[in-house]
Amino acid sequence: MQNQEIRTFGRRHGKKLSARKVWLMDNVLPAILPKNIKKAGNLILEIGFGNGEHVRDLAHKYPDSVIVGAEPFANGVAALLSAICDEKTNEVKPEYKNIRIWPDDVRDYLRDTDSQFSQIWVLHPDPWPKARHEKRRLLSADFIKMLATHLAQHGQIIIGTDHWEYFDWICEQVKTTGLKYSTPDIETIHTRYQEKNMAETVAPKYIIIEK
Numbered sequence: 001m002q003n004q005e006i007r008t009f010g011r012r013h014g015k016k017l018s019a020r021k022v023w024l025m026d027n028v029l030p031a032i033l034p035k036n037i038k039k040a041g042n043l044i045l046e047i048g049f050g051n052g053e054h055v056r057d058l059a060h061k062y063p064d065s066v067i068v069g070a071e072p073f074a075n076g077v078a079a080l081l082s083a084i085c086d087e088k089t090n091e092v093k094p095e096y097k098n099i100r101i102w103p104d105d106v107r108d109y110l111r112d113t114d115s116q117f118s119q120i121w122v123l124h125p126d127p128w129p130k131a132r133h134e135k136r137r138l139l140s141a142d143f144i145k146m147l148a149t150h151l152a153q154h155g156q157i158i159i160g161t162d163h164w165e166y167f168d169w170i171c172e173q174v175k176t177t178g179l180k181y182s183t184p185d186i187e188t189i190h191t192r193y194q195e196k197n198m199a200e201t202v203a204p205k206y207i208i209i210e211k
């Protein structure tokens with residue numbers, strides 16, 4: 001993370017990882033970093049994937065695309081690795097071979113790549129509800145504008161949050177960018193954080209942004 005950037009995430013580490021997860025972090029993760037993605041082919045990015053349920057859904061749904069997941073929380077990265085690797089061989093299961101993991105701040109990844117994505121997902125970004133933490137919110141106008149530079153032709157940024165105040169705040173940010181956006185009623189996308197529904201709202205709201 002560059003020094004001038006404000007940290008947008010909470011913890012990097014949670015409870016101690018199991019021996020298997022430590023092994024996967026040391027031995028599998030280096031082989032599936034996104035650095036060697038070939039230019040050709042369809043790319044999809046998910047930012048802040050948590051435990052990675054939706055990254056796995058995307059890998060199933062788009063077997064011919066490469067799915068890049070970015071997450072700085074080591075326990076989340078380890079959880080995704082554990083779910084995509086065979087329990088006996090510890091090799092990545094065939095259906096998940098199209099997943100790449102960036103185990104850090106997505107801004108550091110995007111700064112160093114000219115990759116263009118057909119979809120960029122941000123599901124339940126940390127809402128940072130206290131006024132004094134507002135500057136930690138990831139989806140500022142500047143960040144959204146930077147994301148838009150990584151959209152392929154007809155690409156979409158899809159953001160979902162159950163925190164309705166953050167939703168309104170994001171819409172205000174998007175308005176200042178001049179990008180096209182809509183707030184359709186789409187079927188709830190299930191993730192761990194969505195199931196916790198800490199905002200105690202009726203359902204998540206979604207924003208789709210296009211160039």
Ligand SMILES: C[S@@+](CC[C@H](N)C(=O)[O-])C[C@H]1O[C@@H](n2cnc3c(N)ncnc32)[C@H](O)[C@@H]1O
Pocket residue numbers: 008009010047048049050051070071072073076104105106107122123124125126127138191192193194
């Ligand atoms: C509230 S959690 C939601 C996790 C998951 N998307 C879900 O719905 O269960 C938000 C996640 O975004 C991650 N995050 C925050 N800032 C980030 C950044 N700059 N780059 C990548 N991930 C980030 C956090 O580490 C955290 O895991």
